[in-house]
Amino acid sequence: MWLLIVAAAVVAVWLIRSRQTNAQAPGAAGGRAGRAMLIPVAAAPATLGDIPVYLDGLGSVTPVYTVSIHTRVDGQLMNVYFKEGQFVNVGDVLVDLDPRPFQVMLEQAEGQMAHDQALLANAKVDLARYKTLLAQDAIPSQQLDTQVSTVAQYEGAVKTDQGAIDNAKLQIVYCHITSPIAGRVGLRLVDPGNIVHAADTNPLLVITQMQPITVIFTLPEDSLPPVLQKLHAGTRLPVDAYNRDKSRKVASGYLLTVDNQIDQTTGTLKLKAVFENRDGTLFPMQFVNVRLLLEVKRKQVIVPSVAIQRGAQGTFVYVVKPDNTADVRVVAIGVSESGNTSIDRGLQVGDNVVIDGADKLQPGTKVTVRTPTGERPAGAPRRAAGGPAA
Numbered sequence: 001m002w003l004l005i006v007a008a009a010v011v012a013v014w015l016i017r018s019r020q021t022n023a024q025a026p027g028a029a030g031g032r033a034g035r036a037m038l039i040p041v042a043a044a045p046a047t048l049g050d051i052p053v054y055l056d057g058l059g060s061v062t063p064v065y066t067v068s069i070h071t072r073v074d075g076q077l078m079n080v081y082f083k084e085g086q087f088v089n090v091g092d093v094l095v096d097l098d099p100r101p102f103q104v105m106l107e108q109a110e111g112q113m114a115h116d117q118a119l120l121a122n123a124k125v126d127l128a129r130y131k132t133l134l135a136q137d138a139i140p141s142q143q144l145d146t147q148v149s150t151v152a153q154y155e156g157a158v159k160t161d162q163g164a165i166d167n168a169k170l171q172i173v174y175c176h177i178t179s180p181i182a183g184r185v186g187l188r189l190v191d192p193g194n195i196v197h198a199a200d201t202n203p204l205l206v207i208t209q210m211q212p213i214t215v216i217f218t219l220p221e222d223s224l225p226p227v228l229q230k231l232h233a234g235t236r237l238p239v240d241a242y243n244r245d246k247s248r249k250v251a252s253g254y255l256l257t258v259d260n261q262i263d264q265t266t267g268t269l270k271l272k273a274v275f276e277n278r279d280g281t282l283f284p285m286q287f288v289n290v291r292l293l294l295e296v297k298r299k300q301v302i303v304p305s306v307a308i309q310r311g312a313q314g315t316f317v318y319v320v321k322p323d324n325t326a327d328v329r330v331v332a333i334g335v336s337e338s339g340n341t342s343i344d345r346g347l348q349v350g351d352n353v354v355i356d357g358a359d360k361l362q363p364g365t366k367v368t369v370r371t372p373t374g375e376r377p378a379g380a381p382r383r384a385a386g387g388p389a390a
Contacts, residue, residue: 038368041357043320046303048349051335051342053294055227057271059217059241061286063210064274065181068203071097071196072174077204084187088179088207095204097196099175106168113161120154127151183209208284213277214256215241217290218268226294227258227271239273241282242289251275251282255292297335300342307353308333308341317347318354318361320369326354326361 075097082094127147133139186206190196196204219227230237237255242248253275262269273290275282282288307317308331316330331346347353352369354361361367 038324038366039326039357039360040370041318041320041326041354041361041367043352043369044304044307044355046301046343046347046349046351046353048299049302050296050298051300051302051337051340052296053335054337055219055223055292055294057217057219057290057292059215059273059288059290061241061282061284061288062214062216062272063183063208063284064212064214065183065209066284067181067183067207069094069177069179069205069207070198070200070203071177072198073097073102073171074197075099075101075175075195077190077192077194077196080188080192082185082188082205084185086185087183087210088185089182090179092179093176094179094185095177097175097177099172102168102171102175106165106172109161109164109168113158113165116154116157116161120151120158123147123151123154177204179207181207181209182211183207210280210282210284211277212253212274213282213284215239215253215273215275215282215288215290216270217273217288218263218266218270219292221262221267221269224258224262224269227255227292230294231255231258238293239275240291240293241273241275242291244287244289246289250288251277251279297342300334301347301349302340302342303347303353304355305336305339305341307355307358309358318358319347320352320354320367324367324369326363326365326367328363 077095078098079096080094081096082088082092088094127144127150130139130144130147134141134144184207186208188205189202190204227237239253239255241250241253243250253273256272256274258272259270271292273292303317309316309318313330315333316328318326319329321327329346329351332344334342334344336342354367356370357367
């Protein structure tokens, strides 16, 4: 009985070891295949080029001049010579008020002046006569002095009449309202036939200068020193305005000036840029994204931004070595712009950096580099038909 139990145990142990041996054989083969498997990645070479340095901010389009047209005299609005939304030039007639009341005032002032001029002429004749009589001791000197005062009095009356005439003429000029600036007319706020007054709060219309036009935008106060350095050196800094989602550039201009104080609540500074706006794409009070070109860094090592990885050791990239293995390079990054990043330290021109598939890599991993045409890169091992890579 004991012999049968021992024999059964030996057979069971032998069967278990046999199964383990058979199971480990393909597993070991699979491990070797895994170590020999190539990880497909996409790579791009580090290039030498120039990269711009931009400062981004949010801005609002602000006209250089905005004029609210009011009447200077009281009267009835007779004619309107503009169309809503029309572009006008300096001196273009906009509206006419009824000038007839002021023409009557002008005639009255001219009549009064003619009367006073006649009195002045007669007083001057008497003065000349009194001078002759005084020389002959025919009249007292007091009479001559009185006549001199009368002449001066009439001369003052004539000047007053001239002022009344000029005032009436000025009122007539005010009845013809012209444009003080070149710009675009807004909506008409008063219709012909209405009585308007110089004390009215609402204007007749509003004119806004469109060309050129400015954009006021903000930047963090930390960006102030390099901007001021460029301005003091006389450098004209280009400024681009983009639409709300930054998908399209609206206009290009240059930085005009900066504000004289920093907003302590936000820690930002206001800057003003000017744009020609010849096509009228910038509209007053429009919100735009502003990009200020501070400088262009020349001869920089540049790689696609997707190649930059971040980890405990800082920023790094995977570099494909000539033997088709991945190597980790810790890099110091500079400026990022338009999907590219400049490398200040850690790479050389021509190094192939991994831009896709880096999540599967470790130092020393064998890789195969995909190309846009799907061709096998030079030096990559060939695959046998229906089998793993050789």
